[in-house]
Amino acid sequence: MYRYKYLINNTMNEHSITDIKLSDYTYELPDERIAKFPLTERDQSKLQVYHQGEITHTQFYQITDYLPQGSLLVFNNTKVIPARIHFQKPTGATIQIFLLHPIAPTAVINLAMEVSESSIWECMIGNKKRFKKNDILQRTLQVNGNEVVVSAKLANEEQNHVELSWQNLSNDAPILFVDLIQSLGEIPLPPYLNRETESSDYETYQTVYSEKKGAVAAPTAGLHFTEQVLQKLQQAGFKQDFLTLHVGAGTFQPIKVENIVEHRMHNEQIVFSRKNLQTLLQHEGPIIPVGTTSMRALESLYWFGVKLGKGDSDFLIEKLYPYHHTETLPSRQESFATILNFMESNDIEELTGETEIFIFPGYQFKVCRGIVTNYHQPESTLVLLIAALIGEDWRKVYQEAMEKDYRFLSYGDSSLLLP
Incomplete structure (x- = not known):
């Protein structure tokens, strides 16, 4: 030793x-x-x-x-933010994105929560081999009563930087990242609990x-x-x-x-x-x-x-x-x-x-x-x-x-x- x-x-x-x-x-x-x-x-x-x-x-x-x-x-x-996000490719493969640190347009977390339209984060990526360089993953969901489409793509493959962008389809009101993530992600429990997140x-x-x-x-x-x-x-x-x-x-x-x-x-x-x-x-x-x-x-x-x-x-x-x-x-x-x-x-x-x-x-x-x-x-x-x-x-x-x-x-x- x-x-x-x-x-x-x-x-x-x-x-x-x-x-x-x-x-x-x-x-x-x-x-x-x-x-x-x-x-x-x-x-x-x-x-x-x-x-x-x-x-x-x-x-x-x-x-x-x-x-x-x-x-x-x-x-x-x-x-704690709901930092674990799941996307499904048209092929059926599930890609898990775990948010770690914001990169752009700001690295200050408190400010990153207030960003609208797009944000780049360093992430851990589950099933990364299925997440290709030119892939654009998408989900449509409700955020505060608005229909929002969210897209994810690799901004830097080597450093696991993922760009998330979102558009409010209901009106022109901006959707803040902090509100988006509440509807998009789930609370990430510690891995040693070895169970799925529950509503409680x-x-x-x-x-x-x-x-x-x-x-x-x-x-x-x-x-x-x-x-x-x-x-x-x-x-x-x-x-x-x-x-x-x-x-x-x-x-x-x-x-x-x-x-x-x-x-x-x-x-x-x-x-x-x-x-x-x-x-x-x-x-x-x-x-x-x-x-x-x-x-x-x-x-x-x-x-x-x-x-x-x-x-x-x-x-x-x-x-x-x-x-x-x-x-x-x-x-x-x-x-x-x-x-x-x-x-x-x-x-x-x-x-x-x-x-x-x-x-x-x-x-x-x-x-x-x-x-x-x-x-x-x-x-x-x-x-x-x-x-x-x-x-x-x-x-x-x-x-x-x-x-x-x-x-x-x-x-x-x-x-x-x-x-």
Whole structure:
């Protein structure tokens, strides 16, 4: 098995990562432990609380009793779009198009939702060998009471870019992509659920606070929250903030290389408002992300502040960027202040960036002091992230979950991890 040696230098210490083996981050997950359907009541799920090595078992609706006093919970308010589309050729062959990222006329997901007439997306294409270069696939459907014809063709065969175009046959009113996709596509469930999407999934596979359409997978740590739990958190004095990270299909991508840093990390789009920065700057207590997506977004935001401090305003956090520093690094407040000053100086209300940050053991957390999260697949980037946060105790947490009959993965039970 491959052994990887990597040197990290930062203000806190000089840490040598050695012997990172993918096989060290696996566990046996029987299929029957994967929750194929959600519970009837979201907040009735089990909750395992890990606090500095000690473990407590409770239920999710009691999470307010275990959060650190003065915590700010940061939620991801992305909303899953029906990103799986089926077309049928005249020959009878079915072509499946899975939307990943918009390419043109804009790569900004929030803006891509408002496009009318045509859009190009990077896709995964099922049965691609039957989708020829000059093929034009078509469907006619009803969108908000209008008869609409939709066409799909390959815009770039090598890069799996598909151009979708649509025409309103009923009148001249423009049809926005966000409305089109609601009628055209279906909610894409994670592949490990190994079942067809059901009508109930359109509600249960969304968080109750989902708002910004554009994800192709749900930020599942948030599925346990109900309006009642959110209200209880507020009454208990826990602050809440909402950012956007549009979860991509790459979140399910297993690591297939022996050298984990050769794993091609998925790129995800993040959106922060000026209000987000102000809230983060004003808060002095612990910041607890709800889910790995919120954690990735917050830690990426810190590193964008580092880049800005060096005069680099390109908001792209490469997967190993955090591990390349020998200089003294700013505090989280200093980093966030740099970003806020940049936004104010340039009259920017909302900042859109991209991150492929790879958080694995040895990573020095700059923002997050814990996490609310589900239980993740063996040998996944998300298990590596959990191990980065709580060290070797990740094994104890997962073993406890197995022994206490917890439900695993997207529709499964929850944990609150506080190192």
